[in-house]
Every structure is written in C-alpha cells, then in structure tokens.
Amino acid sequence: MKKIKIWKNTSVLDQFNQGLYFTDDKVAADIILLGSRNIKIEEFTNLKAIFRAGVGTDNVPINACEKRNILLEFPSRETRDVLYEETANFTISLMLKMLYPQPSISIPWKKTHRACLKDKNALIIGTGNIGARVKNKLKLIMQVSTYDAINNRESELKSLIEDADIISLHIPNLPENINFIDSRKLKWMKKNAILVNTARADIVNQISLFDQLKQKRIRAAFDVFWDEPYEGILKEFYPETFYMTPHIASSCKEFFLGCRRDLDKMIEKL
Numbered sequence: 001m002k003k004i005k006i007w008k009n010t011s012v013l014d015q016f017n018q019g020l021y022f023t024d025d026k027v028a029a030d031i032i033l034l035g036s037r038n039i040k041i042e043e044f045t046n047l048k049a050i051f052r053a054g055v056g057t058d059n060v061p062i063n064a065c066e067k068r069n070i071l072l073e074f075p076s077r078e079t080r081d082v083l084y085e086e087t088a089n090f091t092i093s094l095m096l097k098m099l100y101p102q103p104s105i106s107i108p109w110k111k112t113h114r115a116c117l118k119d120k121n122a123l124i125i126g127t128g129n130i131g132a133r134v135k136n137k138l139k140l141i142m143q144v145s146t147y148d149a150i151n152n153r154e155s156e157l158k159s160l161i162e163d164a165d166i167i168s169l170h171i172p173n174l175p176e177n178i179n180f181i182d183s184r185k186l187k188w189m190k191k192n193a194i195l196v197n198t199a200r201a202d203i204v205n206q207i208s209l210f211d212q213l214k215q216k217r218i219r220a221a222f223d224v225f226w227d228e229p230y231e232g233i234l235k236e237f238y239p240e241t242f243y244m245t246p247h248i249a250s251s252c253k254e255f256f257l258g259c260r261r262d263l264d265k266m267i268e269k270l
Contacts, residue, residue, distance in 0.1 A: 004267050007044070010035025012053040016260045030270065033263070034060065037228075048270055049073070051263050054250070055080055056131075056200070058173040073266045079258030083250045088133035090249040091198045095122065095138070097195045098243065117142045117258055119240070123164035123191045126152070126199065130171030135154075161188040166196065173200035183208035186218065195220040198249045206232065211236045223249045267268075 005244035006022050013020070023029055024042045033049045041047070041061040049071035052060055063071040075083070098129045101112045101118060120142045127148045131208040138144050145159050146152075149171075161167065167189070171177050176216070189195070189212075197204060199226045210233050212218050221243040226232060234242045 004030045004048075004270060006031045007031050008033035008035070009037050009039065010053050012256055013263070014261055026144050031267070034086045036145070039200065039231075049127075049266060051259075051266055053259050053263075055083060056173065060199070071266065071269065073262070075255075075259055077263050079255060079262055082252065082258055084129040084133055084256045086252045086255060087130050087198055088247040090139060090223070091130070091168055091170075091196060092137055093136050094196050094223065094243070095194070096200070096244070097170060098196065098219060098221050101165060118144075120164055121145060123147065123157045123160050124165045124170060125167060126172075128168030128170060128172075130198075131168075134168055134170065158188055161185060162190060164189070164193060166194040168196045169199045169201055169203060171199060173202055177203045179203070179205040179208075181209075186212045189218050193218050197221075198223040200224055206234065210234055213241050216241060219243075221245075223247055243263055 003021055005028050006020055006025055007024070008022060009032060012035065014034065027045050029044055030046065030048045031038065032044060032047065034050055034052045036054060036056060036059060036060045041064045046069070048072055050060070050065060050073070052072070052074045055074065056251070060072070062072065064070070072243050074080070101116065116139065117237060122138055122142055122144050124131050124138070124146045127135060127146050135144050135146055145158055145160050145164065169181065172179060179202070183205065186208050195218060197208070197220070199215070201222065206226055207222060213234065215218065219241045222266070223245045226245055228247055230244065235244075238244050
C-alpha cells in the first residue's frame with residue numbers, strides 16, 4: 001500500500017483503517033475521504049483524489065475536480081447496492097417504530113390496541129434507488145402511494161399527503177428540493193401523521209417542523225440533520241414526537257468494508 005496521506009470528515013472507515021495514513025493537514029493531504037459534510041476544496045492545494053464514502057453528490061466539488069484534474073470516485077455498484085438496501089431496511093424499521101404504540105415505561109405491562117398495518121397508508125416521496133426499495137418492501141404489509149417529480153404532476157401531491165398516515169422522504173438535496181417540505185405541506189398532513197426522513201435534512205424546513213411538533217399535530221423520525229451532531233431546536237421533542245437516530249441508516253459492516261476495498265483500488269491508481 002502506498003503511503004498516501006488522507007484527510008477525512010467521516011467516520012466510515014474508523015474501524016477498518018489498518019494500513020491507511022491520516023492527516024489533519026489539509027495542505028499535505030493527497031486524498032479526501034469525503035462524508036456528507038461540505039468542504040472548501042481550495043484549502044487542499046496538493047490534492048490528488050477524492051473518495052466519496054456515500055452516494056450523495058450535493059457536497060462534491062465536481063467542477064473543481066475537473067478543473068484541477070483531481071481523481072473523483074464513488075463506491076462501486078456492489079457497495080452502493082449494500083447502501084441502498086440497508087438504508088431502505090433501516091427506513092422501514094423507523095416507520096414501524098413510529099407506527100406501533102410504544103409500551104409504557106412506568107407501567108410496562110399495560111396493553112394498548114393499535115390499527116392493523118394493512119389499513120395504514122404510506123406515501124413514499126422519491127422513488128429512486130432507495131425509495132423504490134422502500135416501496136417494494138413496504139407494499140407487502142400496508143398500502144403504499146408514491147410521488148416522484150418525474151412521474152407525477154405537482155398538483156397530485158396535496159391529496160397524497162392528506163391521505164397518508166406516514167410519509168417517507170427519498171429525494172436528493174438539490175437546490176430545487178431545499179425546504180421541499182415546508183409549512184404548507186406540513187399543514188396538509190393529517191393529525192397524528194408521521195414524517196420520516198433518511199434522505200437529507202435540508203429538504204425539510206426546520207422551523208416549520210418545529211411549529212407542527214409544538215402543536216402536537218404530527219410526529220417525526222429523522223436520521224439526518226441540519227447540523228451533526230444535532231443539538232438544534234427539535235431536540236426538545238425527543239423522543240415522544242421527534243425520534244432521532246445519529247445518521248446511521250447505511251451504517252453496516254458490509255458497506256464499510258466495500259468502501260475500504262473501493263478506496264484501496266483508487267489509491268493504487270495514484
């Protein structure tokens with residue numbers, strides 16, 4: 001293995017870093033191991049390559065890489081498929097957690113009734129690699145509707161949101177999707193409906209969500225946040241109406257090992 005200096009802003013390979021050489025010196029760095037947070041590419045004056053340890057492109061300096069002839073690579077198809085599958089599975093686990101009543105802590109043997117899942121209506125917004133998997137898995141146990149900007153008219157969205165018991169977001173963090181879920185759309189949600197987000201935080205307006213949670217109209221479960229670790233205004237509602245997980249939807253060993261293999265292959269190209 002070549003002694004290549006790596007600067008990172010992700011913990012993806014923290015348990016699989018044997019033989020890698022890390023540095024905090026941005027000028028000395030040969031490679032950026034890039035997570036989901038933004039970087040200032042101009043600070044890395046001797047950069048040779050970027051490995052994006054994920055599939056989102058909103059924080060990837062593609063134009064700068066082309067201009068400076070910096071090698072840019074993403075996980076292989078095999079590794080990406082692990083991420084897609086596990087994120088879909090994790091999303092469904094969050095949805096089920098929110099749909100099923102939680103047993104009382106103070107009275108652990110107190111039983112409650114619930115509606116059958118088959119009578120619940122889930123709305124999947126975004127039917128790409130992850131959203132499509134969520135839809136296909138979920139339709140085995142409940143009613144599922146979908147909305148996608150490519151396949152649906154915008155005028156259809158209001159009635160879909162109004163009918164949904166639970167909404168799961170799977171759209172990219174593109175400029176046109178910032179604050180996609182705003183005050184207006186949140187008010188369309190029926191009382192006690194649930195919003196699940198394992199995509200990107202910025203597609204939801206944080207202030208508008210705060211207002212709805214404060215009124216106890218809806219509940220939400222997020223794995224992605226506006227700042228991480230999250231210490232923001234919604235934390236006061238945890239765990240009753242705002243359930244949080246620390247950006248771990250794709251955090252499985254197989255994905256991490258796949259990223260390590262793909263990074264090693266990229267290093268050999270340098």
